[in-house]
Amino acid sequence: MRRRRPDALPDNIQIREAHSGEGKAFTDLAALAMEGHGDFDDREAMHEAIDEGGPFISRFGAGRIVFLVAEHTPTAGIVGISSTIPPLSVLAGMERNGADAVALGATAMAYVKLRALAVADDYRRQGIASALLTKALAIHRDHRAFLAYGQFTAGDAGLDRFYRRHGFTIHAPGEPVILPGNSRYPDVGASPLPGEQMFSRTI
Numbered sequence: 001m002r003r004r005r006p007d008a009l010p011d012n013i014q015i016r017e018a019h020s021g022e023g024k025a026f027t028d029l030a031a032l033a034m035e036g037h038g039d040f041d042d043r044e045a046m047h048e049a050i051d052e053g054g055p056f057i058s059r060f061g062a063g064r065i066v067f068l069v070a071e072h073t074p075t076a077g078i079v080g081i082s083s084t085i086p087p088l089s090v091l092a093g094m095e096r097n098g099a100d101a102v103a104l105g106a107t108a109m110a111y112v113k114l115r116a117l118a119v120a121d122d123y124r125r126q127g128i129a130s131a132l133l134t135k136a137l138a139i140h141r142d143h144r145a146f147l148a149y150g151q152f153t154a155g156d157a158g159l160d161r162f163y164r165r166h167g168f169t170i171h172a173p174g175e176p177v178i179l180p181g182n183s184r185y186p187d188v189g190a191s192p193l194p195g196e197q198m199f200s201r202t203i
């Protein structure tokens with residue numbers, strides 16, 4: 001049986017934040033994770049943001065946007081990417097409902113949405129996505145986020161297993177992730193798109 005070493009990464013792969021000028025390489029790989037996942041497509045904004053250079057904080061004054069890449073050091077090629085963001089669509093809904101700046105800032109800081117995670121075909125099953133995910137969550141934890149969530153195509157057994165192995169709870173299709181509120185703002189739900197299911201974990 002294959003020995004599972006999810007923490008071991010090949011010596012010639014380095015995980016780091018994306019540099020300005022890498023917007024195209026980044027979004028080309030992000031496309032692998034984003035196609036067929038609804039009409040919302042923020043690849044152009046992602047491309048521009050990366051090329052401008054970081055660090056990135058949401059317009060709510062808190063909440064990191066983290067773009068990580070896996071670089072194959074001998075060729076300087078980008079072979080994996082991860083994009084993790086504050087829950088922007090939930091925040092937009094709260095704003096429409098009249099939430100104040102403090103509630104918006106607290107929500108932007110507390111929650112992380114896994115927006116895109118992808119590894120080039122030839123580099124899969126070597127622990128690269130695992131390393132990207134682990135590093136992204138550690139960065140958000142250092143910035144005081146405490147719950148991460150995302151969504152994938154309902155019934156995808158490979159992704160179900162992947163996220164379970166990383167400590168996530170897989171929600172039933174259609175079931176939202178509840179983002180607990182506070183004294184100033186009620187709980188809000190992040191609902192899956194049709195045909196998708198949510199996963200979440202504390203970090």
Ligand SMILES: CC(C)(COP(=O)(O)OP(=O)(O)OC[C@H]1O[C@@H](n2cnc3c(N)ncnc32)[C@H](O)[C@@H]1OP(=O)(O)O)[C@@H](O)C(=O)NCCC(=O)NCCS
Nearest residue numbers: 005006032033117118119124125126127128129130152162
């Ligand atoms: C999902 C995806 C990102 C996984 O990338 P990856 O780099 O292959 O992932 P990892 O190597 O970290 O883990 C995947 C598998 O390799 C295994 N693995 C991890 N490290 C290993 C190692 N050192 N040696 C052997 N196997 C290893 C894991 O156990 C896992 O096995 P599984 O198939 O039983 O779950 C990749 O398949 C992809 O880009 N898919 C298309 C986009 C997509 O669907 N993204 C998710 C959007 S929610």
